[in-house]
Amino acid sequence: xxxxxxxxxxxxxxxxxxxxxxxxxxxxxxxxxxxxxxxxxxxxxxxxxxxxxxxxxxxxxxxxxxxxxxxxxxxxxxxxxxxxxxxxxxxxxxxxxxxxxxxxxxxxxxxxxxxxxxxxxxxxxxxxxxxxxxxxxxxxxxxxxxxxxxxxxxxxxxxxxxxxxxxxxxxxxxxxxxxxxx
Numbered sequence: 001x002x003x004x005x006x007x008x009x010x011x012x013x014x015x016x017x018x019x020x021x022x023x024x025x026x027x028x029x030x031x032x033x034x035x036x037x038x039x040x041x042x043x044x045x046x047x048x049x050x051x052x053x054x055x056x057x058x059x060x061x062x063x064x065x066x067x068x069x070x071x072x073x074x075x076x077x078x079x080x081x082x083x084x085x086x087x088x089x090x091x092x093x094x095x096x097x098x099x100x101x102x103x104x105x106x107x108x109x110x111x112x113x114x115x116x117x118x119x120x121x122x123x124x125x126x127x128x129x130x131x132x133x134x135x136x137x138x139x140x141x142x143x144x145x146x147x148x149x150x151x152x153x154x155x156x157x158x159x160x161x162x163x164x165x166x167x168x169x170x171x172x173x174x175x176x177x178x179x180x181x182x
Contacts, residue, residue, distance in 0.1 A: 001058060001122070001126070004058060005057055005061065006031045007031030009032065011033075011034070011035045011036070012035075014037070015037045015039045016037045021037065023036050025053045025057060027060070032057050034053050036050055052120065053119075054122065054123075055122030058119075058122055059118045059122075070117075070153070071114060073150065077142075082146055084138070084142050085116075085140070086121050087120040087124070089119075090113070090116040090120045091140055093112045093117070094117070097112075128151065129164045129166065151167075
């Protein structure tokens with residue numbers, strides 16, 4: 001991911017001038033400039049906000065073939081009626097997209113949804129490489145099957161480094177029940 005993003009400079013400050021703004025990033029000639037607001041926030045939340053910023057910037061640099069693959073994955077989920085999303089921002093953008101007929105046909109709304117979904121997935125992908133994560137369930141969240149497909153896609157594009165594993169090894173009982181290779 002970082003090879004694709006290039007140089008990143010991160011500044012953690014007390015606030016960014018507005019209480020509802022928790023981060024800001026800008027692409028410059030020398031790389032990314034990221035500012036994160038720390039006031040009243042836990043370290044874990046600040047780290048996830050940094051990862052979301054990196055995910056947003058990564059979306060902007062995503063090669064067409066990968067962007068198309070992510071859109072196809074989202075299209076399958078939409079056609080299957082998956083109501084949830086990876087985080088609150090992506091869910092808000094998805095809800096806005098489908099709030100009425102005009103929004104549903106808006107290219108801008110669609111792009112905002114795709115970008116938010118990808119950024120949230122990028123953050124959760126890296127987060128899940130750091131430590132075990134809890135998968136939240138319910139209508140507001142991506143179901144486990146779709147979440148696994150998204151994570152596997154990210155793992156193909158951005159393989160975990162040596163010593164990192166995305167999923168636990170299969171237990172012997174599960175390995176015995178796999179379909180034979182063709």
